[in-house]
Amino acid sequence: MNKLLKNLIELIFPSNCFGCGLEGTWLCNNCAEKIPICSKHDCFWCNSNTRKRNICLPCQQESQLSALFVITAYQNLLFQDMLHNLKYNFASSISDAFKFLLIKYFEQNKINITSKDSVIVPIPLHKKRLAERGFNQSELIGNHVAEILQLKINPKLLIRTKNTKSQMTLNKADRILNMQKSFVCPDPAQVKGKDIILIDDVLTTGTTIREAAQALKASGCRSVSAIVLAKGGLINMKDNVRID
Ligand SMILES: [Zn+2]
Numbered sequence: 001m002n003k004l005l006k007n008l009i010e011l012i013f014p015s016n017c018f019g020c021g022l023e024g025t026w027l028c029n030n031c032a033e034k035i036p037i038c039s040k041h042d043c044f045w046c047n048s049n050t051r052k053r054n055i056c057l058p059c060q061q062e063s064q065l066s067a068l069f070v071i072t073a074y075q076n077l078l079f080q081d082m083l084h085n086l087k088y089n090f091a092s093s094i095s096d097a098f099k100f101l102l103i104k105y106f107e108q109n110k111i112n113i114t115s116k117d118s119v120i121v122p123i124p125l126h127k128k129r130l131a132e133r134g135f136n137q138s139e140l141i142g143n144h145v146a147e148i149l150q151l152k153i154n155p156k157l158l159i160r161t162k163n164t165k166s167q168m169t170l171n172k173a174d175r176i177l178n179m180q181k182s183f184v185c186p187d188p189a190q191v192k193g194k195d196i197i198l199i200d201d202v203l204t205t206g207t208t209i210r211e212a213a214q215a216l217k218a219s220g221c222r223s224v225s226a227i228v229l230a231k232g233g234l235i236n237m238k239d240n241v242r243i244d
């Protein structure tokens with residue numbers, strides 16, 4: 001974004017730190033320290049013990065992912081507040097606050113998933129939802145990841161064909177039904193032989209990521225891994241209040 005536009009937006013929507021209210025930033029350095037960065041090597045899919053790419057072998061098969069990286073825990077209330085405001089209050093500049101967390105994560109965890117064929121693909125929104133929100137939060141996060149890891153990003157490799165209900169309100173079986181065949185690759189030639197790195201904001205049951213990975217694999221990509229900002233438990237997000 002150019003500087004003039006950024007200054008103008010800052011005038012209309014002044015940013016304040018979500019943690020302490022400090023002006024001029026969405027997340028000050030002090031408050032950023034209060035968001036823990038994940039470093040554990042357990043499987044993020046089933047919570048069993050594994051040392052390999054944060055996803056155990058059976059879960060690699062179930063999820064279609066060869067690696068899974070989770071930046072922080074969704075249970076952190078400051079993080080929840082930031083993400084909720086990014087998604088529902090139409091303030092795309094909040095995504096800048098997450099860049100700090102991503103940089104810290106990649107500094108602390110040496111991850112080795114990139115190849116010369118790596119391409120970042122954000123989980124797309126359905127065009128109706130994209131029109132309502134004006135931006136795809138996963139694409140904003142994906143842009144940061146692409147910049148940090150110096151990789152290409154291509155949001156056009158995956159299309160969401162179903163305007164699915166919010167996954168938050170559904171049980172696990174209904175989530176799977178809700179998401180079935182909800183992604184297609186419009187141009188399989190661009191996907192063939194690539195190592196795709198999917199980007200999503202929150203991993204809940206994993207249904208969304210799995211459906212996206214399946215569509216990419218059906219189009220001939222070599223591997224799919226995923227980077228998500230956070231993993232939630234069974235959390236119902238409503239008005240920033242967590243209901244366990
Ligand atoms: Zn602060």
Ligand SMILES: [Zn+2]
Pocket residue numbers: 043044045046047048055056057058059060
């Ligand atoms: Zn597992």
